Amino acid sequence: VINQGTVNIKTSSYTDCNAVLKGLQPVFQEQGMTETIHNWEDHGYLATYINKNGSFSNLRIYPHGLVLVDLQSYSDDMNGRDEIDHLLNKIEERMKELFHSSFKRIKRLPAIMRGEAIDRYWPTADGRLVEYDIDEVVYDEDSSYQNIKILHSKQFGNILILSGDVNLAESDLAYTQAIMGSGKEDFTGKEVLILGGGDGGILYEIVKLKPKMVTMLTSNIDQMVIDGCRKFMRKTCGDVLDNLKGECYQVLIEDCIPVLKRYAKEGRMFDYVINDLTAVPISTSPEEDSTWEFLRLILDLSMKVLKHDGKYFTQGNCVNLTEALTLYEEQLGRLYCPVEFSKETVCVPSYMELWVFYTIWKTRTE
Amino acid sequence: VINQGTVNIKTSSYTDCNAVLKGLQPVFQEQGMTETIHNWEDHGYLATYINKNGSFSNLRIYPHGLVLVDLQSYSDDMNGRDEIDHLLNKIEERMKELFHSSFKRIKRLPAIMRGEAIDRYWPTADGRLVEYDIDEVVYDEDSSYQNIKILHSKQFGNILILSGDVNLAESDLAYTQAIMGSGKEDFTGKEVLILGGGDGGILYEIVKLKPKMVTMLTSNIDQMVIDGCRKFMRKTCGDVLDNLKGECYQVLIEDCIPVLKRYAKEGRMFDYVINDLTAVPISTSPEEDSTWEFLRLILDLSMKVLKHDGKYFTQGNCVNLTEALTLYEEQLGRLYCPVEFSKETVCVPSYMELWVFYTIWKTRTE
Numbered sequence: 001v002i003n004q005g006t007v008n009i010k011t012s013s014y015t016d017c018n019a020v021l022k023g024l025q026p027v028f029q030e031q032g033m034t035e036t037i038h039n040w041e042d043h044g045y046l047a048t049y050i051n052k053n054g055s056f057s058n059l060r061i062y063p064h065g066l067v068l069v070d071l072q073s074y075s076d077d078m079n080g081r082d083e084i085d086h087l088l089n090k091i092e093e094r095m096k097e098l099f100h101s102s103f104k105r106i107k108r109l110p111a112i113m114r115g116e117a118i119d120r121y122w123p124t125a126d127g128r129l130v131e132y133d134i135d136e137v138v139y140d141e142d143s144s145y146q147n148i149k150i151l152h153s154k155q156f157g158n159i160l161i162l163s164g165d166v167n168l169a170e171s172d173l174a175y176t177q178a179i180m181g182s183g184k185e186d187f188t189g190k191e192v193l194i195l196g197g198g199d200g201g202i203l204y205e206i207v208k209l210k211p212k213m214v215t216m217l218t219s220n221i222d223q224m225v226i227d228g229c230r231k232f233m234r235k236t237c238g239d240v241l242d243n244l245k246g247e248c249y250q251v252l253i254e255d256c257i258p259v260l261k262r263y264a265k266e267g268r269m270f271d272y273v274i275n276d277l278t279a280v281p282i283s284t285s286p287e288e289d290s291t292w293e294f295l296r297l298i299l300d301l302s303m304k305v306l307k308h309d310g311k312y313f314t315q316g317n318c319v320n321l322t323e324a325l326t327l328y329e330e331q332l333g334r335l336y337c338p339v340e341f342s343k344e345t346v347c348v349p350s351y352m353e354l355w356v357f358y359t360i361w362k363t364r365t366e
Numbered sequence: 367v368i369n370q371g372t373v374n375i376k377t378s379s380y381t382d383c384n385a386v387l388k389g390l391q392p393v394f395q396e397q398g399m400t401e402t403i404h405n406w407e408d409h410g411y412l413a414t415y416i417n418k419n420g421s422f423s424n425l426r427i428y429p430h431g432l433v434l435v436d437l438q439s440y441s442d443d444m445n446g447r448d449e450i451d452h453l454l455n456k457i458e459e460r461m462k463e464l465f466h467s468s469f470k471r472i473k474r475l476p477a478i479m480r481g482e483a484i485d486r487y488w489p490t491a492d493g494r495l496v497e498y499d500i501d502e503v504v505y506d507e508d509s510s511y512q513n514i515k516i517l518h519s520k521q522f523g524n525i526l527i528l529s530g531d532v533n534l535a536e537s538d539l540a541y542t543q544a545i546m547g548s549g550k551e552d553f554t555g556k557e558v559l560i561l562g563g564g565d566g567g568i569l570y571e572i573v574k575l576k577p578k579m580v581t582m583l584t585s586n587i588d589q590m591v592i593d594g595c596r597k598f599m600r601k602t603c604g605d606v607l608d609n610l611k612g613e614c615y616q617v618l619i620e621d622c623i624p625v626l627k628r629y630a631k632e633g634r635m636f637d638y639v640i641n642d643l644t645a646v647p648i649s650t651s652p653e654e655d656s657t658w659e660f661l662r663l664i665l666d667l668s669m670k671v672l673k674h675d676g677k678y679f680t681q682g683n684c685v686n687l688t689e690a691l692t693l694y695e696e697q698l699g700r701l702y703c704p705v706e707f708s709k710e711t712v713c714v715p716s717y718m719e720l721w722v723f724y725t726i727w728k729t730r731t732e
Binding site: 002004006036040048058066068107112114120128131132319349353354 | 370374402404410414416418422428432434480481487497521713715
């Protein structure tokens, strides 16, 4: 286990870098660490301290009044954490002694675990660093399309992570409820089409509500997702993935585009279409053009199989990605038929960010 | 702005440290960085690279097949991020070229901002590192009791942070609803006592429900909290903190213990007591003994002023702190009268962890 401890110390703006260095040197020397110093003249100091046990520390002193310390500690047991706490405590104490008056702020971050078998860091869609309470790798497989992980979190239960993106945890009924219209719809006796949804969450919740028939179209990209979720996300999908057919549902492992085209041709219509394929693309670079086209094609075909009073539900993205959401909304003005939409911001527990969901319907002409 | 970029690269178990070092050296040399190498013999290498512009990088090669790179970059504009992305991209590319077959995993974390005026890192109660989307310091004052910050988050709105603990954000109606019994109670015409609650959230929500009288006891520890929230948390507290007295409420700035004692003596009784003073203490060390005693005293006095069919609501702590929660539940068995309790786990958006709330009532003897 490699633990990395960090502390940031703000001193007054005109700190004497040399005085900080001289003041902190004894702390490292007490640990028997060997020092190497670099002096930039106009950018302060970097002192590197090497410990025989394989640990090392950086002391970076910036002349504008900032002292940053990192300690990277390697040990086979949990002693690394203790080593970090011990050294950083000493440094904080010493800095307080030396600079009590010109002292502004100390901030120590929780130690970062690096290169561990169990990875706890899964950044949010808006790129923030967040640590999860992961304690077990439950499933970890590569399909030809993506990496599929199911990791156990103490508080969120099992979490499905596809190619590094947190998809859904067992705690996330809020996601499934939001993409089903937040409890405002009556699915009894209705025809429902689900696009994607390989984790089985939507299917499981809708089947409880006695629909006439739910058809779920999930491509073979999702075959291994289904396999993993059937085994390890049972709180989310119950038993609906055990068989691909039930009294009021069927799961078709087929690409949705040709099936949607066939349905449109046949005049097969649905009361609800729920698109759980993917979040709104973030990038607007040229190589994403095809993604937006694909998204519009799905929308157009979905509108064709949607009854005139039907509803289409889908996820947007993180509420902070306003540009991506605006672009998505622009696409809605470019469909073959006029549509209206509403959106809702929902807290999905394992996401650690607020998520936007859309309801879309065909404009009714009197 | 100091940005620190990190990448973790797992190679096969028997990687030649020297080959990794030789392979990556050109990447740093291209940047004109000056190298210093330490060789542990049995613990691998540390290579430190110094850039004239004040940046530096550590390349730590562990013989068990792990390569860790840190780059600390200083610049007055946002170029630091670009410098980090550029160098870490190069390193990833080079590693893929060199070790394509014996290559296991690359993990790059979002860059950490260090020593900034706007601090984005506010660890969870269970000690995890999480980054918030903070973009503005709205209020930052020290009272004689604590530091009071109100920071603006793009998605959560203003967040109240007391001595480093995230207390409540404008997005967190879920907290207030949970500590009011999750919508299952009828407050119409009722006598309610709030302990603490200086942010005004509970008071604002209850007053809407037409109670007979709400009394809020908040000590002068909270005076500056009230001042800050009145100005900057108006989505949470509305106008209830503008005056300390309204048609159906009063705010008393007094320590709750003597007031509770007086109420108990006078026989003044309440339908609901809502304790929003503090979370359950985490530590069980001797110096926390007094905290537990204080907590028990409050509970005992609250039960004395609670009607026989009344309810007491309070927050517990993060669901992962099972020891602290168990200790709290043990305290409930040590009150002057027998009580029963239920608990509920709630997702409070800005907490980034699930939170436990308690409902406590006096055991009814027939």
